[in-house]
Amino acid sequence: MTYEPPVTDYDHIVENCTCAFCGCNCDDLDFLVKDGHVVAVRHACRLGASKVMEDMDQRLLVPMVRNEEGVLEEVDWDTALDTAAKYIAESVRPVFYGWSETSTECMKEGVELGEYIGAVLDNQATICHGPSLQAMQNAGYPIQTLGEVKNRADVIAYSGSNAMNSHPRHLARYAAFPRGYFRQRGRFDRTVITMDPKFSDTAKMSDKWIGFEQNGDYGFYNALRAVLKGKKLQSESVSGIPAEDIYELAAEMEAAEFGVLFFGLGLTHTLGKQRNIDIAIKLVQDLNTNSKWGLTPMRGHFNVNGFNIFMAYETGWAFGVDFCRGYGRYMMGETNTIDLLVRKEPDCFMVIAADPGAHFPNGANQHLANIPVIQIDIHWGPSTELADVVLPGSFISVECGGTSYRMDGVPIWMKKAIDKPETCRDDEWIVRELKERVMKLREEPNVADEYVPNEGLACLLDK
C-alpha cells in the first residue's frame, strides 16, 4: 500500500454513520462531505470506504425500459413504474428477490406487495447462508452479540471464513484486537484459531492454523466432537490433521473461558453443506458442558440478516416464502429462487439491491433472460443487461436513512448524510409506488371468503 495523505479539503463532517457493506455494520464512520459528495471516510475499511466514496461509479441515474429492439431506453418515472407494475400485475408466478442491501422500511412495502399479488419473496441467503439457516433449524442457534465477544472472548475461531479480506474490521473492532472489559490487553489476551484449507490472510494473523483437507470439514468436526466426548480416535489423522493436533485443539477449546466460532461460506458451501453447520452447532453445544461457547455466521451483506429477521416477524419464515396460494409456504428446494428459476416457473422477476446476473448459476440466468425482469438498484451490473425495466434507487446509509440488522441481530438506524441525485428515488418510495400501481391494475387474487383457522391449533389434550 502506498501512503495517501489525509483529505483536508471538505465542507463538513457527518459523524457516526453506518457502513453499508458487510455484516459488521460498523456504525462509527465519519463521512467527509464536499459539494454534496462524500470525499473521504474515516474509520472504515477499504471495502466500506470505497463503496461509499465511489458511489457515482457506474451509477444508474435514470429509469429505463427495454424497447422492442431490445435496447434499454431512458424514460420518465411514470412510464417506467407503469411498465413494471404491468409486468407484475399480469404475472402468475412473480418472484421478488434481493433486499439484502436495502432497509427494512423498504422491505415492508415489498412484503405488502408480495402478499397482495402472491409472489415469492427471497433474499441472498438462498445462495449464501441458506445452509446455515437450515442447520439452525436442525440443531439450534447459540449466538451472542459482537460486544460480548469483545468483552469476554479469550478464544476466537474462524472456520471457512477469511475475515481479513471479507470483513476487514471484524478482527479489529469486535473480535481479536479490541480491549474488552475482561480482556484489557486486547489481542494479547486472546487466542485466534483459523480452520481453513487455505493459508488465508486471517490464518496469517492467527495463533493457530488448522489446514484440514478441502471438503474435510464434517469429518474434522466429527473427530473434534468425539474427542470432546472422551472417545479415542481410531486413525492417525482425520481430514489431513494428525490425531494429536485434534486432541490438543479440543483441550484448548474446552479450556476457553468464553469461546466464539465464526463461520463463513467456506463451511456452508463445501461438501456436506448444512450438515457441516449442524455439526459445528453441535460442537458448540457440547463445549458448553464445561466451558462457554457461542457461534455467529459471518453474514455478507449489511442487511442480509435483516431480511431474514424481517420476514420472520412479518410472515413467520426467514426467506423463500411463497404467497401464491394466499398463505405463506416455505420449503427449501421448492420455494427458493434458484430452484424456481431452473424449473422455469417464474414469469416475472423483480430484483432489488442484488445482482443475480453476476451470482446465479447459468441455468437460472437463462430463464431470467426469457422473462420480464425489473431491477431496482443504484449501480449498473450484469443484472442490468438482463433487466427489462431499470429503476434507479438511492444509497441506504449515505443518501437515505433506514434500518439494518448486523450479523448478530443488533438493529442499527443508518442515517442519511447527503442528498441523492435528483433523478433517483428512494427504494422505499419506488416499491410503494409499484405496490399502489399494481393494486390499481389487478384485484387481489387468492383471498379466502372467510377466515378458516388452522387445524394445527388444536390442543394436544383434545387428541
Add this chain to the structure above:
Amino acid sequence: MEYILKNGIVYDPANEVNGEKMDICFKDGKIVEDVSADAEVLDVTDKIVMPAGVDPHAHVAGPKLVVGRLYRPEDERRGVAQKTKVTRAEAGFSIPSCPTTGYRYSRMGYGTVCEAAMPPLEAKHTHEEINTIPNIDINPLPLFGNNWFVMEYARENRIDDLAAFIAAMLRVSKGYGVKIVNPCGSEAWGWGMNVHGYDDKAPYFDVTSREVVRALAKANEQLGLPHSIHIHPNDLGHPGNVPTTIATLDSIKDIAKSTKASAGVRDQTIHCTHAQFHSYTGNSWKDAASGAEEVADFINKNPYVTCDVGQVTFDETTTMTADAPMEYDLFKISGLKWANKDIECETAAGIIPCIYSPKTPVSTLQWAIGLELFLHIENPWQVCLTTDHPNAGPFIRYPKIISWLMSAEKRMSMIDNGEVHKWASKRTGLAGLEREYDFYEIATISRAAPARIHGFQDRGALTPGYNADIAVYDINPNDFDPSKDPEGVEKAFSNAYYTIKDGQIVVKDGDIVSTKQSHTIWTNVIGYEEEEKQIIDSIMPFFTQYYSVKWENYQVHDHYVPNPTRVDVEAK
C-alpha cells in the same frame, strides 16, 4: 362516531359492577356516560360485557421471538391460514408472526399486552415488531436485572444514580417499566454459570441478587413509576425453589410504595411473574412436589405482592426467556435444539422447544401447581391469568384455562379419568380444591387486576373517560352454568362476539372485521432531566469502550414509535 352497547350483562370489577344489566356508551374512542339519540345501537342483550383483556406478561415481540421463528419453521406451519379481505395470511402456533399475534389476541377480546422482556440494545427490533402487530397496544419492559451499570449502582447502593439511569433508559429504549430476570444469573451465564439462591453473587461484580432487586425496587418507588418492579426470580423451574421465591418477595417488605400520583393506581411494590415456575418443593425431579400452597399463603398475607401464574396448557410450545442458564439446563434434559442469545453488558436469552404432555409426570405437576395457585390465592386482584406466552403454552389457550378455573368438575374428571398423569393427585393438593371462579373473578384476573398492576389509568375498566376497549362474549350468565359446560366457556372466550378497540369494532362474531395500528405505551419521567444528563455523561466513557455500537445509534428515536401512548410521570 357514537355507539351504545345495549342490554349487556356487565362485569367491570374496577367499578364493582358484578353482572348488572346495563348499557355502555362510547364516543370517539372513549367511554362516555351518555350518547345522543343518533348513536349506533349494538344489541348485546344478555351477553357478557367486560373491559377488553389486558395481558400482564407475554413474549410477543423482540429478538428472541425472531430466533424462535427463524429456527422453528415447523411451528409456523402449524398455524397457517389464508388471507381474507381484512386480514393478512396467518402463520405460527406458539410463536406466531406479528400480524397473527394481533388477530388472535383480538379474537379473544384482548386489547393490551405487556411485552415482558426487551433488551435495550435491541429495543429498535422490539419496536419494529410492535409496529407490525395490529389491534393491541403493547407496553414493553426493558431488562435491568443483569445490566452492568445497574449491578454497579446496586453494589454501591447509589439509589439516586440508579433512578436517573432507569429514567434515562426508559426514554432511550422507549420502555414502560423495570423488568428483572434471574438477577445476576444471566450475567453469570456469560461464563456458563448461574447463581443459586437469592444471596449468590454474580462473578466479578461482587453483588448479590438481593442487592440488585432491592436497589431497583427502591429506585422504582423513588421515581413513582406506574408499574412496580416486575420480577422473574432466581432458580426458575428448579425443584426446591420455593425458599428463593419467598426470600425474594419478602426482601422488599420494608420498601414503601411511592406516594406519587403516577404510582397511585397499583397496590403492589413487587410483581412476581409466572409464579408457577417458582413454586416447586423437593430436591430433584424425583421427589419434586407442589409448593403452591406455601407461595399462595405468603401472597395472601402480603398485599404488597402480586403475581401472574404462567399456567401450563399441555401443548408443544417454545420456551424463551432471558434466564439463559435455565434454558441450557432444559437442553441438557430434553436434548431438543437449543438456541441462545447473549447481549453485551445487559442480558442473555435462551430458547428451546418444549413438549408439555399430560402423560408425563413433570408437565402434569406444573399444570396442577398453576391451577393450585389460582385457587389458593384468595384475592383475585393479586393474581393474573397468563401462560407466560409462549413458555408454558400459547396465549390462545387462555379460554381453556378459564374453563378449568370455572369448573371443579372438569378438573376432577381430568384427574379421575387418567387424562393427566397421577402426579396431579399424588404430589399436589389440586384434587381437594373445589373453588370455582365466577365471571366477576375471571374479569378481575384477565383485565381489571393486570391493568391496575401495570398502573394503567386509561384501560382495564369501563369508566367514562377511559379508552373504549371492550369485549363482549356470547354467554348469558343467568342461563348458563360454566361449571357444567367448560367447552361452552372455552368457545365463547375464544371467539369474542365483539371486540372494540379505541371505539373501533375490530371483531364481530369471532371474525376480524377491521384492523388498526397498535400503540406503544412508554413511560416518560419528568423532573430528572439534569440527573439523566449527568448519568449519561458519566457512563459515556464506559459505553464507548465496551459496547459495540455508538450511543447515537443505540437510542430508539421517534421513527420507531410512530404511534406512542406516552405516560408522563412527575417524579419530583
